[in-house]
Amino acid sequence: MVVLITGATGLVGSKISEDLRSQGHTVHYLTTRQSAIKNEEKNKGFLWDVKEMTIDPKCIDGVDALIHLAGETVFQRWTDDAKKRILDSRIDSTQLLLKLLQENEHQVKHVVTASAIGIYPDYQNGKALKENDIPPTATNFLADVCIAWEKEGAKFQDLGLKHAVVRIGIVLSAKGGALDQMAKPVKFYAGAGFGNGKMWQSWVAIDDLSGIFIHIIKHTLEGIYNGVAPHPVRNRPMMEAIGKVLGKPVFLPNVPEFVMKLMLGEMSSIVLASQHASSEKIMEKGYHFEFPELESALKQYLK
Ligand SMILES: NC(=O)c1ccc[n+]([C@@H]2O[C@H](COP(=O)([O-])OP(=O)(O)OC[C@H]3O[C@@H](n4cnc5c(N)ncnc54)[C@H](OP(=O)(O)O)[C@@H]3O)[C@@H](O)[C@H]2O)c1
Structure with missing residues (x-):
């Protein structure tokens, strides 16, 4: 199979891309950076510029x-500027891909787009x-972005x-992202x-998130799937579990909500x-989690 991935240089995309190649598939990817272009047998990069709405049509060959x-x-x-970039980069890139498929001959049969549980x-x-079973309600900016991205x-x-859509949870990985930020202090x-x-x-191990995307592709699944592990945890127990695995107990009181708002806006x-x-739907479609429990995921990525 040949799979075209956008965001393949990022945390999630690089793992999906690596896993697809190790399973014998070929990856084409789109990047905004010339320096990220590779032209290997099973790993070929192509340029696009979402702001300018330009794309190398050879990417879908x-x-x-x-x-x-x-x-x-x-x-x-x-x-305000950042919000515009966050929304536009997702909507405009989707429109550019739609245009690419409308204007060029291709054999693409299946598309999987990302979203987030922030919806x-x-x-x-x-x-x-x-x-x-619950209609998503946009009560904040992130939910608005997810709704608009899913609609597009x-x-x-x-x-x-x-x-298909994967609503991604908090991704745990050894290579940065949320876990790195939580583990640092x-x-x-x-x-x-x-x-x-x-x-x-609602966390998910990067190995499982990649596994979910590949499972969806392999079985040509349609519809929306939560990309989360079966056993979410609350915030304080999550921090304490990180402390336990690192051998550095978490004993300080929680950072109050108003301080978080002052720090992060x-x-x-x-x-x-x-x-x-819930991860039930993807499990009903036959996906088996490698890391269903938090502690085993933390041991894998914090070692
Ligand atoms: N990681 C999480 O915990 C998490 C949770 C929920 C949802 N998600 C969503 O899942 C997707 C992948 O997440 P990630 O953590 O892998 O993201 P990431 O590491 O930040 O990577 C983002 C990718 O998007 C590309 N990109 C960035 N700005 C762009 C722009 N203006 N135009 C076109 N391409 C642009 C970059 O590619 P180039 O630099 O090569 O162009 C990069 O490969 C994102 O949409 C994210 O919002 C992630």
């Missing part, structure tokens, strides 16, 4: 499936949030293609929970959100 992850990072202060409302002491992605179906005995420490954190809503998302 022989491609069977497309995974769209690219977007400006949300882990920055949400100034869900905060946990209200109910059951785990499933993909279809649904247009791939208008081209007669099969389409713990290493200096300065770890603590945030706010009341009771927020649900509106972006603190990512850290303070409480989302308890």
Whole structure:
């Protein structure tokens, strides 16, 4: 199979790309940086410029499936300019891919686009949030972005293609991202929970997130899937588990919510959100988690 990936140089995309290649597939990827271009037998880079709406059409030669992850990072202060870049990079890139497929001959049959569990409302002491049983409510900027990105992605179906969405949770990896940020203070005995420490954190091991994307591609699955592990945890226990694995106990009181808001501004809503998302749907479709429990994932990525 030949898979075209956007965002393949990022945390999630680089893992999916590596796993696909190790399983014998060929990866084409789009990047905005000439320096990131490689031209190897099973790993070929192509340039695009989302602002200018230009793309190298050769990127879809022989491609069977497309995974769209690219977007400006949300882990920055949400100034008006940053918010515009975060939203536009996702919507415009989707439109550029739609245009590419409309204007060129291709054999793409299946598209998987990313979203985030930030689309869900905060946990209200109910059951785990499933993909279809709670209508997403946009109560913050991130939810607005997810809703707009999913709506734009649904247009791939208008081209007669099969389409799936993965709502990604908090990704745990040894190569940066959320776990690195959470573990840093713990290493200096300065770890603590945030706010009341009771927020649900629906995490996922990077190996499983990559596994979910590849499972969806291999079985040409359609619809929305939460990219989260089966056992989410609350914030304070998450920090304490990191401390346990690192051998550096977390004993400081939680950082109060108003301090988080002062430090991070509106972006603190990512850290303070409480989302308890269900992994049932992807499991019912036959996906088996390598890291269903937090401790084994932490041992894998913090060693
Ligand atoms: N990591 C998480 O915990 C998490 C959680 C929920 C959702 N997600 C979503 O999943 C996707 C992948 O996440 P990630 O952690 O792998 O992200 P990442 O490490 O920040 O990588 C983002 C990728 O997007 C590309 N990119 C950045 N700005 C762009 C722009 N303006 N135009 C076109 N391409 C651009 C970059 O590619 P080049 O520099 O090569 O062009 C890079 O490969 C993102 O959309 C993210 O919002 C991630």
